Amino acid sequence: MKHTHEFRDPIHTFISVRTDERKVIDSRPFQRLRHIHQLALSYLVYPGATHKRFEHSLGVMELASKIFDIVTDSQHIYHNSVRDIIPDPSELTYWKSVLRMAALCHDIGHLPFSHAAEKELLPKDYDHERLTKELIYSDEMKRIWESMRPLLNADDIVKLAVGAKKAGLEMTTWETVLAEIIVGDAFGADRMDYLLRDSYHAGVSYGSFDHHRLINTLRILPRKDQDSDEPALGLEAGGLESSEGLMIARHFMYKQVYFHHVRRVYDIHLKDFLMAWLQGGKFSTKLDEHLNISDVEVLSAIRNARENSNSEQHALARRIQSREHFRRFYEAGPTDVEGGKLEPGKAIAEAAKKEFDATLIRHDFVRPKPAAPNFPVLMSDDSIDSSLRRSQILAQMPEIGVDTVYCDKSIQSKVVKWRESHKEAILGL
Numbered sequence: 001m002k003h004t005h006e007f008r009d010p011i012h013t014f015i016s017v018r019t020d021e022r023k024v025i026d027s028r029p030f031q032r033l034r035h036i037h038q039l040a041l042s043y044l045v046y047p048g049a050t051h052k053r054f055e056h057s058l059g060v061m062e063l064a065s066k067i068f069d070i071v072t073d074s075q076h077i078y079h080n081s082v083r084d085i086i087p088d089p090s091e092l093t094y095w096k097s098v099l100r101m102a103a104l105c106h107d108i109g110h111l112p113f114s115h116a117a118e119k120e121l122l123p124k125d126y127d128h129e130r131l132t133k134e135l136i137y138s139d140e141m142k143r144i145w146e147s148m149r150p151l152l153n154a155d156d157i158v159k160l161a162v163g164a165k166k167a168g169l170e171m172t173t174w175e176t177v178l179a180e181i182i183v184g185d186a187f188g189a190d191r192m193d194y195l196l197r198d199s200y201h202a203g204v205s206y207g208s209f210d211h212h213r214l215i216n217t218l219r220i221l222p223r224k225d226q227d228s229d230e231p232a233l234g235l236e237a238g239g240l241e242s243s244e245g246l247m248i249a250r251h252f253m254y255k256q257v258y259f260h261h262v263r264r265v266y267d268i269h270l271k272d273f274l275m276a277w278l279q280g281g282k283f284s285t286k287l288d289e290h291l292n293i294s295d296v297e298v299l300s301a302i303r304n305a306r307e308n309s310n311s312e313q314h315a316l317a318r319r320i321q322s323r324e325h326f327r328r329f330y331e332a333g334p335t336d337v338e339g340g341k342l343e344p345g346k347a348i349a350e351a352a353k354k355e356f357d358a359t360l361i362r363h364d365f366v367r368p369k370p371a372a373p374n375f376p377v378l379m380s381d382d383s384i385d386s387s388l389r390r391s392q393i394l395a396q397m398p399e400i401g402v403d404t405v406y407c408d409k410s411i412q413s414k415v416v417k418w419r420e421s422h423k424e425a426i427l428g429l
Helices: 017-026 026-034 039-044 053-071 091-107 127-135 141-146 153-160 175-181 190-202 211-216 237-258 261-277 289-293 295-307 314-321 344-355 408-425
Strands: 004-009 015-020 219-221 231-236 325-330 361-366 376-378 384-386 402-407
Touching: 004 017, 004 053, 015 017, 015 053, 017 026, 017 141, 026 053, 026 091, 026 141, 026 289, 039 141, 039 261, 053 091, 053 175, 053 190, 053 211, 053 219, 091 127, 091 153, 091 175, 127 153, 127 289, 141 153, 153 175, 175 190, 175 231, 190 211, 190 237, 190 261, 211 219, 211 237, 211 376, 219 376, 231 237, 237 376, 261 295, 261 325, 261 361, 261 402, 295 314, 325 344, 325 408, 344 361, 344 408, 402 408
Parallel strands: 231 376
Antiparallel strands: 004 015, 219 231, 325 402, 361 402, 376 384
């Protein structure tokens, strides 16, 4: 009987799983990911970006496993505070299995088309992490955890799959570090895989970085310059350039792919369609109903509405199916905040809605976030320093946000002329 199984993968070549792990892959929650696009409707801009959450989740498991092996290697543990949190060797087999399954399942709660309009399309207090938790606790998945050897605790899988903020469970420092291996802001396997995979399928080179070198230099280190000296994921100084490559890759992928203005407006049109099509304008949080809806059902609904001119969603479907998307007519520039408007796009949008049909105007805003996380760096003399002190590149990474206003193509020329003559007055410039 075959005890290991391999998946061919364009990013990691081969990904191996055990027979008992294959049960998770064959489960309904995981198989559904074959029908959830990783980048929503981005394939309407980048035709090759048709990859799914299924292969991404396999890739996250592969990278998380490699990171685990590196950081728990006894030769890579330099400080007593780190030795104190790492379990006995006999327990590491259990935790590696938990880590692999948490990495595999970290995305099973995603809605159709992944992140597009999640906040608006779920009831209050719900997000994809909560659905992920509930699926991991479901009877179907619990039977799998209990059949595995070693037997896995669903609480432990939840902690690592969604991280400390979302788990709602008390976590040890060890568990926090393991969650960081999967979903951490600095070196999470989730981030590494989606940058490599998304750039590959989008056909751009921005997302490439030396992930092999980066992973080989990752270490669990005490955070000496933080409020707490509890260990966290960091790296040896020799991997600093690779971490810079990761952050630069992230910067350009957001700027050129994730925040591409046409890609973003398709998210808006998709949200508009779903709010009109879904019962009550929300996705159901019942697990059976969640498992029964994917991109396939939504795309079918869009196509049917496009073909039926009497459908209430006909015009909304045309925006997507016939590429009749709204056009950008304003994008906030660095000097546009000099008049005191913190969200100049919002001011432009509100003024435009008074001048034109408000249903033909859309504002898209994403608040800029810190570009580079702070993590510990192990120096050649065994001292610990801050990444933001050791790297000028990381310390000076610019923030990236979105503040764009769109209009229907039918009024684009009028709106552009209006913007040219009214922008300075609206923004107080």
